[in-house]
Amino acid sequence: MRFISGIREMQQESDSLRAAGKRIGFVPTMGALHEGHLDLLRLSRQHCDVTVMSVFVNPTQFGPNEDFSRYPRDIARDAALAESAGCDILFTPDADEVYPPAYSTWVLEENLGNTLEGRARPTHFRGVTTVVAKLFHMVKPHCAVFGQKDAQQAAIIRRMVRDLHFDIELIIAPIRREPDGLAMSSRNMYLSDTGRQEALALSRSLRLAERFAADGGLDAGTLRAIVENEITRSGAVTLDYVAIVDAETLEERDDISGPPVLLALAARVENTRLIDNTILKVETIES
Numbered sequence: 001m002r003f004i005s006g007i008r009e010m011q012q013e014s015d016s017l018r019a020a021g022k023r024i025g026f027v028p029t030m031g032a033l034h035e036g037h038l039d040l041l042r043l044s045r046q047h048c049d050v051t052v053m054s055v056f057v058n059p060t061q062f063g064p065n066e067d068f069s070r071y072p073r074d075i076a077r078d079a080a081l082a083e084s085a086g087c088d089i090l091f092t093p094d095a096d097e098v099y100p101p102a103y104s105t106w107v108l109e110e111n112l113g114n115t116l117e118g119r120a121r122p123t124h125f126r127g128v129t130t131v132v133a134k135l136f137h138m139v140k141p142h143c144a145v146f147g148q149k150d151a152q153q154a155a156i157i158r159r160m161v162r163d164l165h166f167d168i169e170l171i172i173a174p175i176r177r178e179p180d181g182l183a184m185s186s187r188n189m190y191l192s193d194t195g196r197q198e199a200l201a202l203s204r205s206l207r208l209a210e211r212f213a214a215d216g217g218l219d220a221g222t223l224r225a226i227v228e229n230e231i232t233r234s235g236a237v238t239l240d241y242v243a244i245v246d247a248e249t250l251e252e253r254d255d256i257s258g259p260p261v262l263l264a265l266a267a268r269v270e271n272t273r274l275i276d277n278t279i280l281k282v283e284t285i286e287s
């Protein structure tokens with residue numbers, strides 16, 4: 001595995017790879033890697049000849065009272081894990097180079113980013129779209145892999161790629177979970193043993209909703225109430241939102257049949273904000 005941190009060096013490497021006819025796959029991350037991130041790497045390897053993973057804790061996607069300074073950073077561990085999953089190039093740009101002095105240009109998606117996570121984190125997606133656009137210019141990938149874990153992020157990146165004509169194929173990897181159902185997240189490290197147990201209410205509520213939805217007959221409001229009740233029942237989890245929306249436009253949906261519906265939620269456990277989601281599958285009766 002090669003290590004690159006200079007932006008120019010990364011661009012030159014990508015130019016040579018492209019000139020040699022190689023298909024470049026890209027997996028952007030903030031490090032603190034877990035199996036979910038490694039799934040993205042493996043997926044990229046299935047679709048591409050060379051896989052670049054970036055590790056960059058992007059300051060502009062954190063709000064002023066969020067966990068930027070304490071976000072877990074361990075590049076030696078990340079490098080070992082990335083290499084074990086077949087990463088070819090680990091790209092670790094410096095924040096000073098990514099955001100040069102007097103930096104004043106942003107990439108802003110103006111619609112999908114205002115809802116769900118965007119309500120609680122008003123500047124978050126501006127930071128995400130800006131850094132992803134920058135990273136795309138640095139890595140010049142043919143294909144990029146993101147996780148369904150961040151469903152809204154995936155929808156926004158898809159929109160950005162379409163709207164700004166990035167010639168990049170997007171691949172969205174399914175959510176990787178712990179054996180007990182908890183969605184893997186770098187932020188799970190913040191939880192105590194008790195908090196971790198309490199956090200299981202999130203995935204449990206989604207499984208419950210999936211079962212009800214599959215049986216059919218429930219409207220979005222009832223389904224949302226079932227999820228809310230399951231999460232708040234113990235009193236240990238503070239719910240932020242449960243939303244039932246169109247998976248592509250993120251517009252609220254009353255009817256859960258038809259185009260894919262995303263059930264997304266966010267909650268706080270011991271001051272750690274966790275998100276989880278599922279795409280509801282509704283039993284349709286062929287006539």
Ligand code: AMP
Binds near residue numbers: 030174184
């Ligand atoms: P992060 O560095 O955790 O912000 O995420 C980097 C990429 O990994 C994003 O595309 C995430 O959606 C994806 N990701 C994070 N956790 C998971 C997971 N449990 N399963 C699948 N993908 C994930």
